[in-house]
Amino acid sequence: MTLRQLLVAIGKPLVELCTPEADPRVCGVAILDPDDEPGSYQQDLVLVIGARGREAARFVRAAARRGAAVVAVKEAPAELAAVAREAGIALLGVAPRMRWDQVETVVRQVLDAAALSEGSDEEPGDLFVLAQTLAALTGGSVSIEDAGNRVLAYSRSDDEVDELRRLSILGWEGPRSYLALLREWGVFERLRSGEEVVRIDEHPELGIRRRLAVGIRAGAQHLGTIWVQEGREAFADRADSALLGGARLAAVHLLRHRSEAGRPRNELVAGLLDGKANPDLVAGQLGIDPAAACTVVGFAVREREPDQPVHELHRADMLSVVSVHMASYRKGALVGASGSRVYAVLPDEPGLASLVADVARVLERRTGVRVQAGIGSPVPTLHEVPGSRAEADRVLGAMGEANAVATISDLRAEVLLGETLSLLHGNPDLRDPAVASLVAHDEERGTELVPTLLAYLDAMGDVGAVAASLHVHPNTVRHRIRRAGQVSGIDFGDPRERLSCHLQLLLAVTTVTTYNAIRG
Template identity: 45%
Template structure:
């Protein structure tokens, strides 16, 4: 008997499940073969029993976490599992060991978050599989038909006039209606998108912000001036992302009493349809952002992001790091929760990035925002491209105006290969730490801060090797602690200023003779020779590592 034919156009791919789960439930920790892989089943696996696994499975390994999951992870991968989900723990080395194991066996690795329950993860994944169409290929026309069927059912159950829009306000499906429709609906259908003035009202009044926050069904009051009757709205969510919205416009009669409950269930069904729509722009963006964050964190190979973006993994990349720290004054309007503010900032950055370069992608990671800008193999632009700096300055200006009044951005040097993006991210973080000392400054390029960044790297190396130090300088730290003195900081400032006593004394608000006395006392205690350039260099490096020794 001939072997079964391979599935050439699977209805469900691993990326569909990753998109649905990423965020509140799991983190994509590794994808050695990418995510365009067919998924055929979900299996809950005990650590000592992987016999139920077959190729094409998502294996949920329960009962162990961290390093203890290494053996079942490898066994599942060797059995042909497409992906393995495990609980991770705070041990970074353990997580790295799991990533290496995933790379070895070829299975994608999903880290299940502490607050997520296994039954939730299994339910979402199985829902995607259970609604798979009988045919191998899930076409756009089939997806559209499913949504049309859903809106007609909704119209019957609610007594309202229904439309489903994607996250950008584009109309995907709408129910049959008569002359009861209002101007907003009429314009949305004719233009295939919600009118901009009504979109602005929804954004400014916080409707979209509330829809993004969860499964709340909102009552949107009538706006006669905008041609809008009363509406009820529900967000279509997956993986903590807003994929679209369902709108129920009130007609000649009030909406049915169960409308909120019906909309909540319909939104969950619509999420499945939208996730499964091939090449859906909103989901492509979500996957790009997930892969970009994974690459920057070192958990996803460069090839996965390169495939999503349509670029060469051997091409260069520039990373822009953005710190959204709060300032003394907040923007006007209601305060946003930090997570929502970062999400809004990422949306703004994504729009700016797409306008600047087609392959640019924004990602959130560890409380900061990053924009990756892949380039060609032989990009002729200078490392400190004026156009890129101007674009970054414009983006930071927008963020400062609307979300984070103290936002700052760092533009790294061009990394020669996409795989070096994590290293570039580290450089961006060091640059942002330097920028934080100058809060009025908005943007800096790597050449602007090169010396400070290199110095920071040198100090990090010294911190990793505490045995490399001059014990004579330890005396200063002990003396300052015992006597409440300030010899270490005073000596460092004196060395930094090339011995300009007047300037340092003015900065410290002390008499020049007081500074001279401190320097003499430091020399007496340590025995260093300030005329020796090597001793001065060692003192300047070590004093920067000393608590309280940094220049004020």
């Protein structure tokens, strides 16, 4: 990310740009200790510790010679900025009271967030950018804290800040005396009990300005808080609605960040499932046998109109529960997430379906929403895992509402039908205009040729069964079938034409579920 993007994220009171014309790209952060030999600092932000003011000049030049993009120094006078310009490097001045480990932590956090969001729609800086955006929308100074009142991000502000905000940022958590007052005033209880913007009055005797606060929530779970301190001007008119929207965005970030601890292992498992990682290397790093037979199980949460933070929470819960249960089942079980689904790679043994059903029930009790699991075919080695994963996905795609767990063997016909319909959907040139004419005839004249013909083809021509299912006389069925042949020109005596017509009628009514609904 560029230096200016980094400064938008961290800014005052942490650092100040002493060479305002500079805007290099920053790829990492490094420490230069005067007692050590300088290393290679290609496009790094170098923190010069142990040297202040003018005495840091030679270290600024040394960092520049070693490829650094930016150098940070405590007590950076104007003459040091001139040295940096001459050396062709940007210079940051660090607040004297800041600890170097705090500076390194926040810079690394922002750069890591930018790297993780590369190629996605997320902006560099992540929570810091969100804090800066909320500051602009609310007209105040914003800080974002986790559930333990630790500061995760804050907005850069040239406005007046009170002692509470200054101490919170310098200490990376709210002062204990003020936290005790918030508990006494019932603020925390309100923040944790619902989705509302809480107003905290000004307390001049404590050096505290007026504040707005909103809890960051996913469902009933409290994840943290967004605080906004009032500056010289009053809060913006739409500050409350901006905070509510910001809290929902922050919830998504915090839930994603929660799963980052297991990211390297999850990436290995995801690479194995996708076929992008070498199975032998994955097996070596995870300590498992690459030649062992295994099966892939896919888990999916079925939500209607899901709220994104709640969906992220359910996905995180699903990953946690599946990991624990599968680890107890077999030490070598692999669990990882890909997209909105969670997958387990397990030894193929008797009782696997029963175990998976137990896990699905636990997940449903924990999340309160329906969880379904699809089991692929067993494969002889880790090299064939992508094939078993593809089958697990096909099963999940073909499962209706009735079952919580199914195998590819249970739903092979449904899977084949679904993929055939997908092929027809993606290739309009394969469709028969004669079928379209039947659908159009029903729509224009209010007839029921399509549902009658579907029932007839399903029943393999058993007129009595069709009449009973549709609650009509057998002669009515015969009449409709003859009429369907006249309208479309399809020869129902030809088995290939019957099959083609059947498939395309199923596609015409969109899904097998809609088809079943038409049949009653």
